[in-house]
Amino acid sequence: MAADFLLQGETISRLLVGLSVTLRISLVSVALSLPMGVLMGVLFTRRNPLLRAVLRVYLEFIRVMPQLVLLFIVFFGSATMLGLNFSGEVASVIVFTAWGSAELGDLVRAAIESIPRSQYDSAYALALSRRQAFLRVILPQAVRRLLPPSVNLVTRIVKTTSLCMLIGVVEVVRVGQQIIDFYRFDYPYGALWTYAALGLLYFAICWPLSLLSRWLEKRSS
Amino acid sequence: MHWDLVGSYAPLFMTAARVTVVVSLGGVALALLIGLLVAVIRLWRVPVLSVVAGAYVEFSRNTPSLVQLFFLYFGLPKLGILLSQEACAIACLAFLGGGYMAEAFRSALEAVPVVQHESAQVLGLSSRQALQHVILPQAMAQATPALVANVIFLVKESSVVSGIALADLMYVAKDIIGQSYDTAEALFLLVVSYAVILVPLSVLGTYVERRFADGC
Amino acid sequence: MSASATNHKTALEGEKSLSPVLELRGLVKRFDDHTVLDGIDLSVRAGEVVVLVGPSGCGKSTLLRCAIGLEKIDGGSILLDGQEVSGRERSQELRSRMGMVFQSYDLFPNMSVLDNVMLAPVLVRGADKAELRQRALALLDRVGLADKADARPATLSGGQQQRVAICRALAMDPEVLLLDEVTAALDPEMVHEVLQVVLELADEGLTMLIVTHEMAFARAIADRVVMLDGGGVVEEGDETFFDAPVTDRAKAFLKTFEFHRDR
Numbered sequence: 115m116a117a118d119f120l121l122q123g124e125t126i127s128r129l130l131v132g133l134s135v136t137l138r139i140s141l142v143s144v145a146l147s148l149p150m151g152v153l154m155g156v157l158f159t160r161r162n163p164l165l166r167a168v169l170r171v172y173l174e175f176i177r178v179m180p181q182l183v184l185l186f187i188v189f190f191g192s193a194t195m196l197g198l199n200f201s202g203e204v205a206s207v208i209v210f211t212a213w214g215s216a217e218l219g220d221l222v223r224a225a226i227e228s229i230p231r232s233q234y235d236s237a238y239a240l241a242l243s244r245r246q247a248f249l250r251v252i253l254p255q256a257v258r259r260l261l262p263p264s265v266n267l268v269t270r271i272v273k274t275t276s277l278c279m280l281i282g283v284v285e286v287v288r289v290g291q292q293i294i295d296f297y298r299f300d301y302p303y304g305a306l307w308t309y310a311a312l313g314l315l316y317f318a319i320c321w322p323l324s325l326l327s328r329w330l331e332k333r334s335s
Numbered sequence: 336m337h338w339d340l341v342g343s344y345a346p347l348f349m350t351a352a353r354v355t356v357v358v359s360l361g362g363v364a365l366a367l368l369i370g371l372l373v374a375v376i377r378l379w380r381v382p383v384l385s386v387v388a389g390a391y392v393e394f395s396r397n398t399p400s401l402v403q404l405f406f407l408y409f410g411l412p413k414l415g416i417l418l419s420q421e422a423c424a425i426a427c428l429a430f431l432g433g434g435y436m437a438e439a440f441r442s443a444l445e446a447v448p449v450v451q452h453e454s455a456q457v458l459g460l461s462s463r464q465a466l467q468h469v470i471l472p473q474a475m476a477q478a479t480p481a482l483v484a485n486v487i488f489l490v491k492e493s494s495v496v497s498g499i500a501l502a503d504l505m506y507v508a509k510d511i512i513g514q515s516y517d518t519a520e521a522l523f524l525l526v527v528s529y530a531v532i533l534v535p536l537s538v539l540g541t542y543v544e545r546r547f548a549d550g551c
Numbered sequence: 552m553s554a555s556a557t558n559h560k561t562a563l564e565g566e567k568s569l570s571p572v573l574e575l576r577g578l579v580k581r582f583d584d585h586t587v588l589d590g591i592d593l594s595v596r597a598g599e600v601v602v603l604v605g606p607s608g609c610g611k612s613t614l615l616r617c618a619i620g621l622e623k624i625d626g627g628s629i630l631l632d633g634q635e636v637s638g639r640e641r642s643q644e645l646r647s648r649m650g651m652v653f654q655s656y657d658l659f660p661n662m663s664v665l666d667n668v669m670l671a672p673v674l675v676r677g678a679d680k681a682e683l684r685q686r687a688l689a690l691l692d693r694v695g696l697a698d699k700a701d702a703r704p705a706t707l708s709g710g711q712q713q714r715v716a717i718c719r720a721l722a723m724d725p726e727v728l729l730l731d732e733v734t735a736a737l738d739p740e741m742v743h744e745v746l747q748v749v750l751e752l753a754d755e756g757l758t759m760l761i762v763t764h765e766m767a768f769a770r771a772i773a774d775r776v777v778m779l780d781g782g783g784v785v786e787e788g789d790e791t792f793f794d795a796p797v798t799d800r801a802k803a804f805l806k807t808f809e810f811h812r813d814r
Contacts, residue, residue, distance in 0.1 A: 178487075178533045179526065180494035182505055186512075187522055194518035235621050236657040240671035240723060241647035250674065254661045269397065276399035280498060287402060294409070306413040309406035313398045320397035 117307035119297045132289030133315065139206045139285065140272045146207070147214030147271075154215055155222020169219075176216040182277050184209045189281040202283035210271055217270075221263050225256040262331035269320040269327070276316075287312060340520045344511060348524045351507040356532065358421065358503065359490045362428025366489060367482070369429060370436025375466065377437070378444050388437070395434030401495045403427050408499045424496035424503075432489045439485055443478035444470060480544040487536050494529075504528050572597045572632060572758050573618065573649075573727045579626030580610070580617050587613050589782030590627065595727060598756045602763060602773035606804055609779045611762040612654075615729045618760070620645045631726065647675050650725030654732040656712040658704035664691065664715050665700040668722045675723070683722075690718040694748050710741030714748055721752075728752070730761045734768075746772075766793065766808050778804065 119125055158169055176184065189205040192198040200208065229252050237247035279288035290312045294304045301307075373388045395403070404427040407418065418426060447470050455465035497505035504525055511521040571594035580588040587610040595601045603611045616622045618629060620636075620643075629637040629645070636645040658667050668687040672678040691697045694714040696707075704712055713733055720728060730749065734742040746768045753759065753772050763769050769776065776792040778785045778801050786792065786801045796802045 174537065178537050179529055180491040180505075182494040182497070183525055183529055186505070186508060186525065190512050190518045191522050194516070230657075232653060232655060232657045233659065235616075236653065236659070238621060239619055239646060239649075239651040239653075240719065241643055241675045242671060243643060246674050250670065251659050255659075258661060273397075273399040276401040277495065279401075287399070287405070291405075303413045306406075306410035309402055309410045312402045313394070313406060316398045316402060317394060321393060324393070324397055 116301065117303070117311075119293070119301050119304065120307055120311055125293055128289050128293065129286060129311075129315070132284065132286035135203070135283065135285040136272070136275050136278075137319075139203060139210060139275045139278060139283070140268070142207050143210035143214050143271055143275075144268055146211040147218050147267075150211070150215035151218025152222055154219030155226065158219060158223040159226050173216045173220060176213055177220070181209065181213060181274050182280060184213060185277060185281050202278060202281045205281060206275065206278040206283055210275065213274075214267065214271055217267055218264060221260055221267070222256070225260040226252060228259060229255050258334050262327045262334065265323055265327035265330065269323040272320055272323075273316060286315065336519045336523060337517070340517050341524060344517070344520055344524055347507050347511075348504060348528050351502055351504045352528050352532065354421075354501065355490070355493055355503045355528075358424045358428065358496055358501070359493045359532075361421075361425035362432055362493065363486050363489050365425065365429035366432025366436045366485070369433030370438075370440050373433060373437035374440035374444055377441055378466075379462065392434045392437050395431055396438070400427060400431045400492045401498055403430055404495055404498060420496075420499055420501040423499060424493070424501050427496070428489050428493060431492060432485060435485045435488065436482065439478050439481035440474065443474040443481070446477050447473045476547055479547050480540070483536070483540045483543050487533060487540055490533060490536065570597070570633070571595060571630075573760065574630040574633075575614075575618060575627065576630065577627035578614070578617060578624060578629070580613055580622060581625045586782055588617065591779075591782075591784060593777060593784070595758055595760050597758055600753045600759045600761065600772050600774045602761045602769045602776050603779060604763070604766075604769060604776060604804070605779035605785070606807075610782060611779055612731050614779070615651065615731050615760065615762060619649050619651050619729055621651075647723060648726050649729060650720030650723055650727070651729040651731065652713070652716050652720050652733050654735045656704075656709070656716040656736070658712055658715055658719070660704050663701050663703060664696065664707070667704065667715060668719045671719070672722050687718070687722055690721055691715070693751075694718055695744075708741060709737045710744045713737065713741075713745045717745075717748055717752075727758045727760060730759060730763070732762050732764060734763070734765060766805075769793075780804070 154169060154173070157165060158173075160166070185205060188208050189200060189202060192200055192205070233251055233255070234247055237251045242250070275285060276287045278285050279291075284292075290308045294308050297304045373392060376388045377385050377392075379385075404423065407427050407430075408420070408423045411418065451469055451473065452465060455469040460469065493503065494505045496503050497509060500506065508521045508525040512518050574594040575591055578588050578591040578593075579586070591614060593601070593614075603614065605611055613622060617624050620629075624637060627637075628635050631645060631648055658664075659670070662670065665684070665687055668690060669678075669680070669683055672683050673680060688697055688700060691700055694717065696711060696714055696718075699707060699711065699715075704715065707715065717733075733749070734745055737745065742765065746765065749759070749761070749768075750772055761769075761772065770790055770793050773790065775787065775789060777787045778792070780800050786796060786798045788797075792801065793805065796805055
């Protein structure tokens with residue numbers, strides 16, 4: 115039942131390299147999703163029916179499809195259909211940015227729409243213009259409501275990047291598999307310990323984010 | 336895109352869709368049970384158990400489903416716990432979903448005003464009776480939108496079971512792409528299959544969200 | 552300042568000009584095919600306090616919302632100082648010269664009390680911040696809330712929030728102040744502190760159009776009472792309205808505030 119292979123320097127450094135790939139995909143995707151998601155959410159509250167319809171279809175498609183399907187479409191599909199050969203990591207960033215900005219766009223829309231009508235009335239009654247009311251009164255309140263679910267979205271993205279291994283990205287779970295393979299004969303319990311360790315590793319990243327999100331939520335209410 | 340190929344692959348996807356649906360249904364049913372149980376344990380603050388339940392919820396929600404699945408499928412056999420691929424897939428969705436369902440139930444249970452508990456108490460109902468006849472019926476309405484959202488989430492997450500070579504929709508698509516390079520056809524059928532399963536659920540989700548918007 | 556409202560009326564009678572500050576002519580407002588306001592004529596003279604009463608759903612609040620341009624009107628016109636301001640493009644000018652306080656106060660929860668008061672003068676008038684700050688603090692001081700300037704609205708009681716909302720409207724120096732059931736959402740013990748502030752404003756000669764269900768307050772503050780029902784003005788008068796209403800509908804309405812027990 116020994117698990118000392120997990121504590122060997124080489125194992126740890128390999129896991130850290132894998133983890134850095136996981137975090138790189140997550141962080142780049144989150145950073146790209148932020149401006150795109152906010153833009154999408156604001157556009158969604160506009161009255162233009164054509165714009166709404168196009169955004170709606172895009173949003174619904176991205177949100178209803180499993181992320182793994184999206185990964186397959188971008189990784190395998192773009193090569194066949196568009197002649198574009200993305201590396202697994204680039205394909206992953208594309209997918210998680212598309213997904214992240216769609217989810218964030220929906221959160222932004224919901225946050226804006228959750229601000230009561232009476233806040234607009236108050237602002238208008240004070241003679242603020244539509245633009246002033248939106249930028250100075252509505253948006254700051256929406257951002258406060260937006261923070262907790264956005265932090266949650268980051269944890270969802272971090273967790274979901276584990277799927278990237280299924281399109282050949284050597285992120286932390288794939289590294290784990292390699293380690294299990296490598297120690298297969300010396301450590302028959304390798305799979306048990308390695309997956310447990312991977313679980314703990316993700317937990318160590320995602321749980322604090324979940325706590326942060328909950329804290330933000332409590333503070334804002 | 337070759338439509339004749341699409342036609343010839345379609346039956347494969349029909350069979351695979353059945354696997355996806357069966358695994359999802361099994362996972363959802365167990366997740367609902369676990370979720371309700373965990374939520375009630377935490378609502379009643381059952382000693383010891385509620386701490387365990389809390390830890391379970393945090394762990395199931397803050398680790399990737401793929402890692403949970405690999406642990407169940409590759410890790411547990413080392414301890415002599417051997418599960419079939421299907422059982423493993425369902426157990427994984429149940430473990431993952433249980434945490435999400437528990438949170439949906441819990442926030443709905445907590446949203447029922449304290450006065451409702453007190454009213455039931457002063458009428459002489461036991462806590463079990465109060466839960467069953469007064470609290471749960473009110474909480475269910477409140478919980479429904481989140482529960483439906485979780486069902487959609489779990490069906491989507493079921494795509495990871497292809498990672499343990501269970502022949503679900505993802506697995507079949509991957510197989511066709513790997514074997515015959517009919518990528519466009521495979522992806523088309525994959526998207527259509529998931530759309531057929533998920534779009535009605537998503538529409539239902541939007542409906543219940545509107546219908547239960549005020550928790551009634 | 553604590554002089555009774557009846558006194559202020561006689562004292563200020565001479566100062567009141569006869570030209571209306573706010574005038575509604577043939578105001579029509581429909582929601583779908585339900586006509587809420589069916590050709591209302593109403594004018595408020597400078598320094599005058601007009602109280603609107605009437606049963607729930609008679610369109611009192613809608614009238615205020617139309618007057619300040621929050622609702623699009625379906626007919627008639629709104630005049631401010633004899634100038635038509637009902638056109639869509641002019642609604643912002645209209646608003647900057649009027650103020651409104653809502654039933655549910657609706658302070659901006661993300662700003663301090665002081666910032667709530669200062670926001671509109673800064674954004675709309677481009678007011679000098681340092682100067683405005685003094686004025687805003689003076690306003691808050693007048694309603695007894697100078698010590699709450701840096702507090703968030705959520706930490707204040709309903710009565711305090713409503714007094715801040717009044718300051719927020721006053722900071723724009725409105726020519727007319729509209730009050731929409733400003734005490735309806737308050738606990739009984741807070742009603743008085745808010746209405747006291749409104750009475751003081753009346754004493755200072757502020758022009759106001761007030762919707763209220765507080766009949767004692769209405770009687771105390773009104774120079775003129777206007778009762779709305781069925782989309783139109785049912786009856787109009789001074790405080791005699793309360794003691795000797797003329798129309799049957801006014802009688803029936805006032806009866807709903809009385810209680811008798813047959814022994």
